Amino acid sequence: xxxxxxxxxxxxxxxxxxxxxxxxxxxxxxxxxxxxxxxxxxxxxxxxxxxxxxxxxxxxxxxxxxxxxxxxxxxxxxxxxxxxxxxxxxxxxxxxxxxxxxxxxxxxxxxxxxxxxxxxxxxxxxxxxxxx
Numbered sequence: 402x403x404x405x406x407x408x409x410x411x412x413x414x415x416x417x418x419x420x421x422x423x424x425x426x427x428x429x430x431x432x433x434x435x436x437x438x439x440x441x442x443x444x445x446x447x448x449x450x451x452x453x454x455x456x457x458x459x460x461x462x463x464x465x466x467x468x469x470x471x472x473x474x475x476x477x478x479x480x481x482x483x484x485x486x487x488x489x490x491x492x493x494x495x496x497x498x499x500x501x502x503x504x505x506x507x508x509x510x511x512x513x514x515x516x517x518x519x520x521x522x523x524x525x526x527x528x529x530x531x532x533x
Contacts, residue, residue, distance in 0.1 A: 407476055412530040417523055430513050437509040438462070441499060450502050457494035464488040478528040485524045489517050 445455040464487045472481030492514050500507045
């Protein structure tokens with residue numbers, strides 16, 4: 402069974418967005434993430450902000466990259482749920498950490514935050530509905 406049919410066969414809540422929407426939304430979000438995270442890392446590398454401020458952005462990248470292998474590679478809803486909750490937490494942490502230094506970066510995270518809130522609710526619902 403390939404990954405897409407595995408995911409399609411999972412029980413999902415009635416409000417789940419269509420599968421095609423994920424790629425479209427993530428394509429836009431990755432552009433915002435690249436621009437804003439690059440600015441944070443540039444400022445940290447030049448000593449304008451501390452690496453402590455950049456830490457939630459670093460962890461966010463780790464959790465973002467880990468999601469697909471956990472959820473779709475291992476086909477593990479529970480690990481995907483844990484990962485996406487951590488992803489959501491790092492977005493909130495990042496917004497709070499960067500706000501005093503680069504408000505525009507914090508504001509650029511709002512679409513990301515909204516989408517990951519939806520994705521987290523979806524992942525937690527899928528995990529619950531498919532619990533065995």
